[in-house]
Amino acid sequence: MIAAYDVLIIGGGPIGIACGLAAKRAGLSYVIIEKGCLVNSLYNYPLYMTFFSTSERLEIGGIPFVSINPKPSRPEALEYYRRVATSEALNINLFEEVRELQRNGSEYFITTTKMAYHARHVIIATGFYDIPNMLDVPGENLPKVTHYYKDPHYYATRKVVVVGAHNSAVDAALETYRKGAQVTMVIREDEIGKRVKYWVKPDIENRIKEGSIKAYFHSTIKSIEEQTVTINTPEGEMTFANDFVIAMTGYQPDFTLLEKAGIQLSDDGKKLPVYNPLTMETNMPHIYLAGVVCGGMDTHVWFIENSRDHADKIIQSIKR
Known part of the structure; x- marks a missing residue:
């Protein structure tokens, strides 16, 4: 059985969830595919980590993030994003990894460790915590x-x-x-x-x-x-x-999926992906990037705070 959606989102972190929220509110059919647990990267942060930003700068979808501390902690963030996902009843498939992403006419054919999908649009919102330097x-x-x-x-x-x-x-x-x-x-x-x-x-x-x-x-x-x-x-x-x-030498994104999808990366060692900053669309039609993956090897460019608006940019482009 092959499931079909308007939008398939790869990555169930804060930005992937924000994209799911925006797609749902726009009336688009969508699914979020996450290879680990919900907000997997945050889950793997140190137990007692506190964020640099205040809670309001970590909010997504206009849903308030209330913290008892000036700087929210990892447990508070996990609770917030979990409540957003569950209270909004987002369509998320966890512990499912995308293996292939191929263009099929005007759509994309995506295979995972569990099933296959057709999607008119694909959003890649993967993080950078999987491959250590x-x-x-x-x-x-x-x-x-x-x-x-x-x-x-x-x-x-x-x-x-x-x-x-x-x-x-x-x-x-x-x-x-x-x-x-x-x-x-x-x-x-x-x-x-x-x-x-x-x-x-x-x-x-x-x-x-x-x-x-x-x-x-x-x-x-x-x-x-x-x-x-x-x-x-x-x-x-x-x-x-x-x-x-x-x-603690840092981490880098896994560029394998981007390369398989045909997304152009710079050849200067920074591996900056090609995309339109106004719409977040890559050189591949209807494939969009959101969040930290946009920075290539420089994982200090994009954060939750400054990439939350990627979700709205992408969904507005899709609606147009």
Whole structure:
């Protein structure tokens, strides 16, 4: 059996949900396909993460997001987007991954891990949390190395190396330190990242200054061993005892689906997809992009706050 819709939305994150809301309100038949759980990327964020933005800037579809905190937390965001999806009775298929996307005349034929679809329009609203930027060093495949940080309790009393200098790395360093871990940061740059949340940045800088958290700047990981880590520093090579490595080196989108669909990507390494910023339509007719995927490899360009309007742009274009 093949289901047919006016609009098929790939990605069940906040922007994918916003697109579903807009399609429903426009009277279009639609379905949202999500390969994981609802707002899967947010679910995989650290347990105690707080957003940089205030709750009203994370709202979608004009539905109020009420938070008891100045900056909403991960659990509050999960609750908000879940309530939006359920209260609006959005048509969402979870734990279903899109495998193929092919043009079929004036429509598109989409196959997933569960079934097949026809759609007149396709919106790709996928995130960037699936493929970590690798260190490419010996020992990176050891069980003690992770590119995803969740809960600080796991690292209590252990010797932990955190790689990176931006929000995720700083959060991991501070939280594990406060659970009793001996934390060492390995930072390629000469300072903590400028985009680190302004209420967190003084905290990590003061912990480094007082020596509670050790930080090596202008440094990189050379190799990871079962019980040690070796790093390259301006003073030379250093090896010290280590139990865990948390490599917060960032993530990148999976461009496979875009390439299969025929969407043009820049060849300068940034992999910027071609699209019309007024309608969000790509070089492929009736395929649209929404959210972080629009930024290619630069995943710091688009956020929930500045891409919420993508949904309305796309649906207005579809209606025209």
